[in-house]
Amino acid sequence: MTTRLHQAAALNRRGLLKFSLGATLFLGGASLVGCSPATAAPGYRILRDDDLPMLRAVTPVVLQGTAAPLEQVLARLDEALASLSPEMLKLTRQLFDVLALPFTRGPLTGIWGPWQQASPQAIEAFLRRWRDSSLNLLRQGYCSLLQLLLMAWYSLPGSWGACGYPGPPKI
Amino acid sequence: MPVSDPFREGLARGWKARDASALDHHLDLETDIAIIGSGAGGATSAELLSAAGYRVLLIEEGPLKTSSDFHMLENEAYASLYQEGIGRLSKDGAITILQGRAVGGTTLINWTSSFRTPEPTLRHWASTHGVEGHGVDDLAPWFERMERRLGIAPWQMPPNANNDVLRRGCAALGLDWKVIPRNVRGCWNLGYCGMGCPVNAKQSMLVTSIPAALEEGAELLYLARAEYLEHDGERIEALHCVAMDPQCVAPTDRRIRVRARHYVLAGGGINSPALLLRSKAPDPHRLLGKRTFLHLVNFSAARFAEPVNPFYGAPQSIYSDHFQWRNGIDGPMGYKLEVPPLHPALAATLLGGFGEDNALRMADLPNTHVMLALLRDGFHPQSIGGSVELRSDGSPVLDYSVSPYAWDGVRRAFHSMAEIQFAAGAESVQPLHAASRPAHNLAEARAMIDGLDLQLFLTRLGSAHVMGGCAMGKDPAQSVCDSLGRHHQLENLSIHDGSLFPTSIGANPQLSVYAIAARLSQLLGERLATPSGDLVHSAFGR
8 A cells, every 4th residue: 555655645746756767668668667578468469468558448449429339449549550660650650559568657647456447537537647748658559549540430430420421422 | 533643653664663562582783873762852863864865763761652542541651651769859848850761752641832042041141151153043943843843823713611711711800821832733632641541543653763764774663771981081982772671670681783974862851961871971070960940840739610621632721921021031930821731640749648638629520620831941040950969770860950040930920820820710729738728819829938948848749841951152171062052172062952942931941942852953964875875684674
């Protein structure tokens, strides 16, 4: 418990700046905390087993208010990741690692337990914290995560009806 | 009625094109002129030089996709036609950079706006950057020639509702606005220029200069990444390429060596300087990749009571230069106002947000208009642009800082756009920033814009125009190439693309690239004809 309190204290503004050394893991080398293996989960080309609990928890919160079917969004996300340049994929995987690994997830997101047990309110708080952070790194992580999920969902024809887009014309 | 696919028909007739991803062995090729990059600069050069009788090999990193492949679907287009699978960002991740990567380059996916290089820009290049022979009168015949070649004319049909907001707002306020010249013939007014034109109306390089070059016997090698130039500090001996996989993500283990009399580099901003950096090309004054400009873009959204349907119709047909030159060439940053098309995936990333807010905003897409400002960078001492660097794997990334001078331009552009949107009848206006909310009148918008914390990631920033990094000019201490595009140190290398520009253009750059590449190619062809023309075999040995 004392450990948790200590880490929670790191989340106030000054503490978070001190924590920026840890936050460089985010881009510099998640390998320092033990990078997840690059093997894809069954049924996916890119997404790994360790990425899925986070994505299954965060995606419904980001896309709340839409009728997005989770597995279709993840499949579309997987396709998009497969076309990224190796360097951009590496950065994306480091973001997923930071979110998946308990060592970084707790202090940086405030989600202390497993993603499966995180409440939507806690996930919203994490998204707002990153969006409004004074650290470029966390704001960047927020933007990347949102863009990946939004582009995956809104490129699926199932999203178009609710945003009044009739789709491409017939030619 | 089925739409024909003239490129596939040409291939069936015997155009020489090779898919490097399918190679089962290494290749050694020889040609007169090797052209690296098949976009506006490379394809224009290929057409002129092959017409002049040279054997031309046109080398493209991206895939060959033709009109039958263009299904007007965002995910397909972004994955196959854009650099890094649309993942290209500035080094700090704050600026999305849209660049094409396929046979035809960015001309395949641009929004067809075609402007002559503004006269103040050309005068500034001559007076400040030592550029010779690119005066208004020097280039006028080349602009005319390329306008005829590519069907460039002001858009004849009424603007779509998204563009009409810009026209109405400017008209109500008495600001300058004009109709955008577009490079189209028989345009169907669909609105999918950014995903590859499915009806071959856009006069991209895919339907114009590349077919013309192939008809003359030029050869096309695609899915081949130019890795480095082998040289002795004075002359290039060979170009070394790696074959890419069919998705253009990673190299295969096949290599291609190309030997040519002359090499024309036309990979565009970022990729052209990167090839020279990987090649350790002479760079005695440390200028390579520096002063790379973006026309940094910020956005303002507005809601209208009547439908805008911003996903349909010619994506760009109205512009305003009212705020472009009024502070002088090098005063506070000037900007050009245009609008972007809004298809759901791209719109969602621009409008941002998560949860119910996002869902509600996206539900309003048919009534949403977005305006953008292209900030004219590179003209003021505090606007030095970015610097191209190599990552550990040799791929390039642009380090671009947004200066206080540029942020001032961003804020003024937010004000201008909000004013025009309200003047056009907007119910609400929202500058695209993480802390903004819809403002219901101009006073409310102005107060919000003045209070916005303009920082990276909070402010939505993008770019679709990468310029500079191999600047031209007469003084080797200030430029990478001379005013003819000849590399100052490597005698058989020319650069024919937007990386030559010593500043940004101040307008969508495709016509600048076409005209300058055409002029430089004509002169290159004349120079190469004077020494005895070596007989060279077909690049593919056929």
